[in-house]
Amino acid sequence: MTAISILNGHALLPGTDKAEAMPLQIQDGKIASFGDSTGKPVQLDATNLLIAPGIIDFGVFKTDKPAFRFGGITRAALMPDQSPVHDDPATVRYAALKGKPDLWVHPLAAATQGLAGLQMAEIALMKEAGAVGVATGRKWIGDSGIMLRIMRYCAALDLPVIVHSEDAALAGNAVATESETATLLGLSSASPITETLAIARDLMLAEESGAHVHFRQVTTARSLDLIREGKARGLKISCGITPGHLFLSNNAIFDFRTFARLSPPLRDESDRLACIAAIADGTIDVIASGHDPRGPEDKRLPFSEAAPGMAGAETLLALTLNLVRDEIITTGRLFELLATNPARILGLNSGQISIGYEADLILIDPYAPWQVDSNRMTALAGNTPFDKLPVQGRVRHMLKGGKIIAA
């Protein structure tokens, strides 16, 4: 395989706050050395660019190559909520191979058959077929007995359990968080403790089982307090969030904007600020896109009938760079959230710029301005609640396993 030399750029090395001027040598798909090249490699000029690990998008609902390429996503953990559901080894194996070599898809196996929350799926066989974790999907598993058995099983198989936290009985048919906005619009709504209650139970079960539990989206102040407390007690837990809940509050659903209908629903401003604080203090481990492209057939409907979810792959990087510009976190910390931590939780040899690691790299112009436009997205659908927002940060080059991926 060709050797590549990335010159004149600033590379973000593990454990550092910001990028340093550093030439990179890539050989056989791996990061081979820092410093000047020997021989005559292909040269990639990275003047004024930031060299960062490729984003590992933890929890997407569609394999959407053009959107991932635009967003600098070199690997994606795919949720089992597919058609058919990824609850058997064959579908998992197919999903794991589908994107290669440009994009590595790491399937998350359905915890229960058909994601119905009733009977365990063939988790061990799916692990052998390439699953890197087990997920409850879009729903919470209400039966605590099943959930405990799944966690114990996964602890023995050394697989993380990725949970959706929303108590189904409390949530009912709610499409929004209890708020002035929901009352004004006459939308059925549920208390934010819908999430907290689910997390409280799963923390107990995590402690009981010893499993690594990853709370895919934690979005309220009280939930984050529980996570903080659990981590302090030494539980093997981690948690994530998407830009929707970091940058929008439930005012965004005003005028029945279905692009802002998410699951869990958007929260009050005080909860949003608590999420930002949890990014700053390290409680939150992962920021993912939650990429869920939905066309007009799912979104151009009355709010309650529209499907939840947003297309987020293209905007993940540009939006989260705001956290650096607002001095909430450093660039180094941002890529821990976007790449290093997801790789660690899922057990992948990627997510950081270290010798011997897969050369999954993105070369970013962090200041390049552009405007989010739901009509002109490369994703399968343009359902973004950030439509028309001016943002900064574009991926100029992407390498997956040392191979340059064309835009």
Added chain:
Amino acid sequence: MTWTQNFTADAFPAGSDAFQHKHLLGISGLQKWEILYILKEAEHWVALNRSGPAKHDDRLSGMTIINAFFENSTRTLLSFEIAGKRLGADVVNMHAAQSSVKKGETLIDTAMTLNAMRADAIVIRHASSGAVQLISSKVDCPVLNAGDGSHEHPTQALLDALTIMRRRGSVEGQTVVICGDVLHSRVARSNLFCLKSLGAEVRVVAPPALMPHAIEAFGAKAFSNFDEALSGADVVMMLRLQNERMQGDFIPSPREYYHLYGLDERRLSLAKTDALVMHPGPMNRGVEIASNVADHIERSAITEQVEMGVAVRMACLDILTRKARAVEGWA
């Protein structure tokens, strides 16, 4: 007719027409003077409707009004139909049960179909909050919301305000109690916005499970005890309790509901001696209201509400079609 509201010219903004909205989607987007303008216009139609057998004014002659009701309705549909016909329009009713909606057509496609038939106004009722607004964004003609989910039912609030105004002289300064399933009620929301805008004190009463979150942010005073709320009330507005909400999910039983939230003579005596009883209908006698209260000849304004409904809807149809009819000053 007893108006104490002041309707001099300076009540309205200078330089343009008095109602600058293309559609009537809800009360929450309206200014006080816009509400008052509709009510003032409706007074004219009340007089016409009472004028004898030939109550026709054919100013909408040749226009087509489609009543697209995706949710069942008797009185609102009939009221809009009569309103349209008295104004001389060709009124067509579309019931969801008979339509292609049952065959899986999306709401937007149905809207485009109605639009292609060149309706001059579309009146819509739908079970989902926001559905009427969605349709209004896809059609060329004015859209009137006849009730969308738990969101708004603006013409109901306008006819209620007109009824209160005529019976009590004014809305301003009145204490209005709204009791029942406030959580799921579009009537309660529209009335709250309308009555607060016109200067009334609004008290909402509901069992805890049927009280919306943060309702006080909209200026209402929330009560769970009906008796307390009734003290000093000028108007008692009862809401219908839907059968499907009575079976234990939200309240234990109709009997218990009536015990706590039913309006009977004893409760009514807690309000002012001349307090008005209102109900948007259809009533569940014995569930939320006692028959002798509903039929009280001096206190109950329930049939008058229905009468005002036709007048208010005539006013709305007239106002919203003025641009299309090139009425002078409404370019």
